[in-house]
Amino acid sequence: MNLSLLEPGHIAIIEAIDTDQGLEQRLQALGFRQGREITLIRRAWFSGPLHVRIGTTEVMVRRREAERIYLQEISQNGALA
Amino acid sequence: MKQVAVLGMPNTGKSTFFNRLTGADASIGNWPGITVDLMMAQVKLDSIEAEIVDLPGIYDLRGYSEDEEVVRTFIDKNPLHLVLIILNATQLDRQLSLALQIKRLQVPAILFLNMADEAPKFGVEVDAEKLSERLGMPVVPISAKYGQGYDRAYQTILNLLKEQEEAIQAQPLDQCMRCDSEIAGEMGSLLQDAVTVPRNIKDNLTIRLDRILLHPVFGLPLFFLTMFLMFQLVYAIGTPIQGLMGEITDWLQTAALEPLLAGAPEMLRGFLIDGLYGGLTVVLSFVPIIILFFFAMAIVEDSGYLSRSAFLMDAFMAKLGLDGRSFVMSLMGFGCNVPAIMGTRVMRSPGLRMLTMLVIPFSLCAARLNVFIFMTAALFSATVAPIVLFSLYLFSFVAAILTAAIFQGKYKNSEPLILELPPYRFPTLKQMLLRSWSEVKHFWRWSYKFIIFGVVAIWFLNNFPPGVETASPETFSGIIGQWTQPILDPIGINPQLAIALIFGFIAKEIVIGGLAVIYGQSDGALMGAIAAQIDWVQAYSFMLFTLLYVPCLSTVAVLRSESKSWKFTAFSVIWSLVLAWVASFIFYQGARFLGF
Numbered sequence: 001m002n003l004s005l006l007e008p009g010h011i012a013i014i015e016a017i018d019t020d021q022g023l024e025q026r027l028q029a030l031g032f033r034q035g036r037e038i039t040l041i042r043r044a045w046f047s048g049p050l051h052v053r054i055g056t057t058e059v060m061v062r063r064r065e066a067e068r069i070y071l072q073e074i075s076q077n078g079a080l081a
Numbered sequence: 082m083k084q085v086a087v088l089g090m091p092n093t094g095k096s097t098f099f100n101r102l103t104g105a106d107a108s109i110g111n112w113p114g115i116t117v118d119l120m121m122a123q124v125k126l127d128s129i130e131a132e133i134v135d136l137p138g139i140y141d142l143r144g145y146s147e148d149e150e151v152v153r154t155f156i157d158k159n160p161l162h163l164v165l166i167i168l169n170a171t172q173l174d175r176q177l178s179l180a181l182q183i184k185r186l187q188v189p190a191i192l193f194l195n196m197a198d199e200a201p202k203f204g205v206e207v208d209a210e211k212l213s214e215r216l217g218m219p220v221v222p223i224s225a226k227y228g229q230g231y232d233r234a235y236q237t238i239l240n241l242l243k244e245q246e247e248a249i250q251a252q253p254l255d256q257c258m259r260c261d262s263e264i265a266g267e268m269g270s271l272l273q274d275a276v277t278v279p280r281n282i283k284d285n286l287t288i289r290l291d292r293i294l295l296h297p298v299f300g301l302p303l304f305f306l307t308m309f310l311m312f313q314l315v316y317a318i319g320t321p322i323q324g325l326m327g328e329i330t331d332w333l334q335t336a337a338l339e340p341l342l343a344g345a346p347e348m349l350r351g352f353l354i355d356g357l358y359g360g361l362t363v364v365l366s367f368v369p370i371i372i373l374f375f376f377a378m379a380i381v382e383d384s385g386y387l388s389r390s391a392f393l394m395d396a397f398m399a400k401l402g403l404d405g406r407s408f409v410m411s412l413m414g415f416g417c418n419v420p421a422i423m424g425t426r427v428m429r430s431p432g433l434r435m436l437t438m439l440v441i442p443f444s445l446c447a448a449r450l451n452v453f454i455f456m457t458a459a460l461f462s463a464t465v466a467p468i469v470l471f472s473l474y475l476f477s478f479v480a481a482i483l484t485a486a487i488f489q490g491k492y493k494n495s496e497p498l499i500l501e502l503p504p505y506r507f508p509t510l511k512q513m514l515l516r517s518w519s520e521v522k523h524f525w526r527w528s529y530k531f532i533i534f535g536v537v538a539i540w541f542l543n544n545f546p547p548g549v550e551t552a553s554p555e556t557f558s559g560i561i562g563q564w565t566q567p568i569l570d571p572i573g574i575n576p577q578l579a580i581a582l583i584f585g586f587i588a589k590e591i592v593i594g595g596l597a598v599i600y601g602q603s604d605g606a607l608m609g610a611i612a613a614q615i616d617w618v619q620a621y622s623f624m625l626f627t628l629l630y631v632p633c634l635s636t637v638a639v640l641r642s643e644s645k646s647w648k649f650t651a652f653s654v655i656w657s658l659v660l661a662w663v664a665s666f667i668f669y670q671g672a673r674f675l676g677f
Binding site for chain 2: 056
């Protein structure tokens with residue numbers, strides 16, 4: 001699955017990022033690296049951007065970009081789904 | 082003179098640190114090949130003289146954004162004695178990569194962990210000694226905002242500068258192919274050993290505030306309310322001060338300047354008072370508004386709410402190629418376009434910024450509102466007048482949206498909109514004052530020459546050739562008014578109104594004054610004279626044109642100083658003239674066709 005499908009309040013692990021190099025570098029600098037935990041905090045209305053947290057950094061990402069970030073979801077008890 | 086550069090990621094308080102270090106005495110310097118403004122200051126640290134440069138905040142030394150390009154060019158061309166790296170202690174888990182990249186430049190460096198006061202609130206702990214040992218550079222925790230750790234920071238800088246006799250040319254980064262993976266590996270092990278980040282962050286103020294301010298239902302209304310209050314704060318206080326300043330400069334003119342120059346030849350007197358002094362008062366009249374505007378902006382921006390506005394408005398703004406910050410600036414432009422255009426500097430993507438600057442001049446500012454209130458009072462009944470005013474606001478929005486929609490392809494937002502939403506922070510009074518002051522300096526530095534020159538030029542047009550009545554048909558303005566009739570007659574604008582539009586190029590504040598000079602009447606009598614000469618269709622067409630064409634000389638001046646491009650400035654001016662003419666033409670001819 002990808003980041004745009006994650007439910008608010010849910011946590012997942014970044015599996016892969018599939019974008020051009022410029023975007024990937026920016027994402028990396030903001031903490032989006034393979035294997036890191038990512039939390040979806042909220043979605044804006046009308047297909048607006050997503051509000052996510054990685055570590056202590058909070059970021060807004062547009063849905064189009066979020067679709068390129070692939071995740072492995074963790075179930076509520078912490079195990080990999 | 083030793084060369085020092087301050088480098089760090091965005092939102093780390095880098096500029097606050099720079100201001101503290103240099104005593105806020107910075108100016109804008111010039112470097113070969115660099116097009117953005119870089120702040121720099123020459124300071125004396127103990128006995129050592131140093132030139133300190135504040136480089137733009139960047140995420141990655143190898144990145145593709147304009148700012149990243151600027152930093153690379155700077156480092157490439159300028160050997161340095163010392164690099165000061167500023168990172169946010171709370172976000173070391175991702176920011177450490179920049180320190181590791183800088184380490185590879187092999188230039189002496191010090192790492193400052195800023196916001197050391199904020200880190201414990203997030204449960205983040207950093208072992209500075211261990212970090213220093215592993216990075217091979219001094220690591221100093223500080224709070225640039227409150228000044229903690231500053232003595233040690235100063236001493237560390239001093240010690241390293243004393244040791245460093247020669248400036249060092251940085252090693253090129255792009256030749257290191259394996260660097261990215263190496264850095265990722267080093268970062269992982271460094272974080273493991275020296276930094277503790279909690280898995281779940283505590284429920285802090287930011288999280289609680291965001292629940293309200295970014296609420297799906299209440300978020301937007303609260304945002305509009307905040308903007309309304311901010312607008313009121315800036316303009317409800319600023320406009321009377323602006324008026325007061327106008328009275329003071331008028332008084333100075335009648336009480337001192339005019340008696341002093343009473344003996345001078347009339348032409349010289351006119352040039353000095355109406356030209357030079359008039360231009361100076363125009364520049365001065367913007368100062369209070371700019372101070373208040375950036376006082377408010379410092380709060381909205383530094384608090385982190387401006388980034389939230391991008392989140393709230395993005396669904397709508399993205400379709401226009403803009404973002405929520407463009408919305409905030411356009412909205413503030415309804416008070417005055419000048420500071421709003423200056424405010425676009427927070428947007429770091431050149432395309433996004435240019436598009437926003439193209440849109441802002443269509444915001445119906447307070448000066449234009451005064452013209453409209455006068456004209457509607459002269460030509461419309463009290464019941465219709467508010468509807469007319471409202472329709473002009475509507476046109477203002479339509480022009481802005483249309484402009485963005487047409488030109489979003491030309492000014493593409495080259496950077497992906499991935500915006501940090503930093504924790505809420507409140508700026509100190511000192512930070513707000515400093516911001517306002519530096520913006521006033523910025524406005525002053527470039528604009529005063531341009532504005533005074535423009536006012537003198539228009540004065541010349543309105544009073545020459547020698548011996549003619551001011552603003553009469555015999556002046557150059559009058560001749561231009563006649564000349565332009567083939568273009569302006571189809572939109573219902575007669576030669577007198579055309580001269581008023583030439584006045585309006587300086588500032589919309591003086592359009593009514595200009596009309597008074599042209600018609601030789603004032604106030605009520607002026608309204609009567611205008612109403613006797615033109616009908617409501619012509620008046621509305623004149624107002625539409627006034628709404629859409631170049632707001633004022635000061636706007637043109639800041640468009641130039643912010644875009645650094647005459648081409649862009651000319652484009653903005655021409656587009657606004659074209660749009661103004663087309664809109665007025667469609668309205669005027671349409672209304673005439675329908676028999677009005």
